[in-house]
Amino acid sequence: MKTFYNILHKQYTVTPELKNEFFKDTVHTIDINIQVNEMKHNKNAMNLILISGFIYYNFNIKSIKEKFNYIKKIIDNPFLSRSQIDNFIKVVGNAQMLYKRLCRLVHIWKWRRKKPIITTDLLLNPIKESDYFTIAIMHLESKYLFTKSDLTKIIEKSLTNSPDIFAEPVSIKNPYNNLTFDKHNLYNIYFFIKYGGFVMPTIFHQYFLYNFHLKYFRDNNESLIRKMHILTMINTNDTDKLLFDINTMLLFHNDRVTSTSDKINIHNNFPDKILINAMKPYLHIFYVMNYSLDIAEKGTATHELYYLLHKFKKQNPAFGRKLVRLTNIFGKRTKHIEYSTQYIPYNKIKYSKDYESCHEEIIENNSVENENFNLVIPTYIGRTSQFNIHNERTMLNFVDSEFDCDDSDDSDDELPLLEPIRNSVNDNESADSDDESSGCDNESADSDDESFGSNNDSVTSDDINMVTEMLNMISEDESVNSNSMMHE
Numbered sequence: 001m002k003t004f005y006n007i008l009h010k011q012y013t014v015t016p017e018l019k020n021e022f023f024k025d026t027v028h029t030i031d032i033n034i035q036v037n038e039m040k041h042n043k044n045a046m047n048l049i050l051i052s053g054f055i056y057y058n059f060n061i062k063s064i065k066e067k068f069n070y071i072k073k074i075i076d077n078p079f080l081s082r083s084q085i086d087n088f089i090k091v092v093g094n095a096q097m098l099y100k101r102l103c104r105l106v107h108i109w110k111w112r113r114k115k116p117i118i119t120t121d122l123l124l125n126p127i128k129e130s131d132y133f134t135i136a137i138m139h140l141e142s143k144y145l146f147t148k149s150d151l152t153k154i155i156e157k158s159l160t161n162s163p164d165i166f167a168e169p170v171s172i173k174n175p176y177n178n179l180t181f182d183k184h185n186l187y188n189i190y191f192f193i194k195y196g197g198f199v200m201p202t203i204f205h206q207y208f209l210y211n212f213h214l215k216y217f218r219d220n221n222e223s224l225i226r227k228m229h230i231l232t233m234i235n236t237n238d239t240d241k242l243l244f245d246i247n248t249m250l251l252f253h254n255d256r257v258t259s260t261s262d263k264i265n266i267h268n269n270f271p272d273k274i275l276i277n278a279m280k281p282y283l284h285i286f287y288v289m290n291y292s293l294d295i296a297e298k299g300t301a302t303h304e305l306y307y308l309l310h311k312f313k314k315q316n317p318a319f320g321r322k323l324v325r326l327t328n329i330f331g332k333r334t335k336h337i338e339y340s341t342q343y344i345p346y347n348k349i350k351y352s353k354d355y356e357s358c359h360e361e362i363i364e365n366n367s368v369e370n371e372n373f374n375l376v377i378p379t380y381i382g383r384t385s386q387f388n389i390h391n392e393r394t395m396l397n398f399v400d401s402e403f404d405c406d407d408s409d410d411s412d413d414e415l416p417l418l419e420p421i422r423n424s425v426n427d428n429e430s431a432d433s434d435d436e437s438s439g440c441d442n443e444s445a446d447s448d449d450e451s452f453g454s455n456n457d458s459v460t461s462d463d464i465n466m467v468t469e470m471l472n473m474i475s476e477d478e479s480v481n482s483n484s485m486m487h488e
Contacts, residue, residue, distance in 0.1 A: 266320035
């Protein structure tokens with residue numbers, strides 16, 4: 001900063017005696033005769049007075065803010081004419097331009113002489129300054145090399161810092177000296193990522209938009225910080241915490257299913273590692289459902305967790321069980337204890353997606369048709385996902401509680417999302433649902449008979465015999481199921 005004031009001193013003086021004066025540590029007193037001589041030869045005496053006061057006032061002040069505050073005071077001074085202010089700004093502007101050029105020259109000289117003190121990434125892999133994914137940063141008179149991936153991890157870890165899940169971002173620090181990066185380093189990192197052909201981290205871009213101001217960034221991006229922190233909870237939580245959360249999730253699920261066979265029961269001695277690997281994807285959805293600040297995202301996660309856990313139970317009905325096998329070797333019976341650890345990974349559960357037209361319209365993710373799940377309809381209906389769960393008992397009970405089934409004027413078209421789809425996958429469930437909805441089935445049967453009679457011109461005797469046999473089989477199954485339920 002003192003170099004700037006020496007350059008400014010050389011700019012506004014005209015006499016050789018005053019030009020040769022050099023201010024090193026303090027502004028020393030100049031001989032009065034030299035100053036009088038300068039006043040005689042300098043045509044702009046007011047400019048000389050303004051700049052002299054500017055140098056004497058700010059020479060020992062290192063704050064850049066104070067320097068520009070003094071310039072603003074000169075500009076706002078009502079006792080100065082427009083020409084006097086313009087001459088002052090012109091001299092100061094020329095001095096500032098020369099000072100910045102000199103600083104740039106010094107920076108280039110230091111940059112070329114400095115050798116990186118760190119030549120490996122954070123995984124101790126050797127890197128070079130010429131690599132396209134490497135950036136050299138001058139921090140506190142030392143040069144460091146960083147890869148783009150290392151910088152991304154450092155940035156996201158600092159900005160998503162959330163003790164007790166509350167957003168509290170911290171400054172981005174140099175991992176080699178644990179000191180905060182300067183603001184110009186952050187700008188260099190940002191433009192290196194942006195123009196280097198890399199994917200810009202969303203949270204770092206938001207930090208840039210708020211001028212790297214931690215408070216404003218936190219106050220306006222708390223939902224984003226919470227969302228990214230939830231993504232890291234699966235990998236940062238310890239084993240005990242993960243097991244506790246998994247058990248909580250399974251208890252939450254088991255309390256909301258209507259059938260005992262749909263509950264996911266894990267034996268106490270089941271291997272922890274296998275359980276964590278199997279439940280990690282579902283645990284993330286559970287975290288979103290509980291901790292997310294986005295209401296729509298919470299509702300979507302609620303539906304998705306219901307659906308996926310039922311899917312997991314159907315595809316892996318024996319997962320988590322303890323198996324005891326008895327073997328007879330040389331007449332001696334021995335007992336072997338095993339656990340059912342086979343399961344279909346989460347990434348094999350697919351949704352129906354049309355990638356050829358997904359850019360043209362929004363395609364909702366629905367469950368595969370013809371699947372029976374005993375699922376309790378949650379009280380919160382999400383906006384983005386409506387899983388098409390075909391269960392006659394649950395769906396008809398939901399219809400009975402919300403609508404009047406005895407109203408003969410209601411048509412099927414009024415409830416397209418709640419219409420149950422019958423199938424023969426589980427006859428017991430279909431029989432139970434038929435018993436519970438017998439009041440509604442009588443009216444629907446009359447309408448079916450009318451529609452059947454209207455098309456009797458194309459019906460043959462073989463078709464009539466086949467339908468009669470199917471009705472007899474259904475009635476026999478219903479009688480067997482009703483007897484078994486009464487016996488229980």
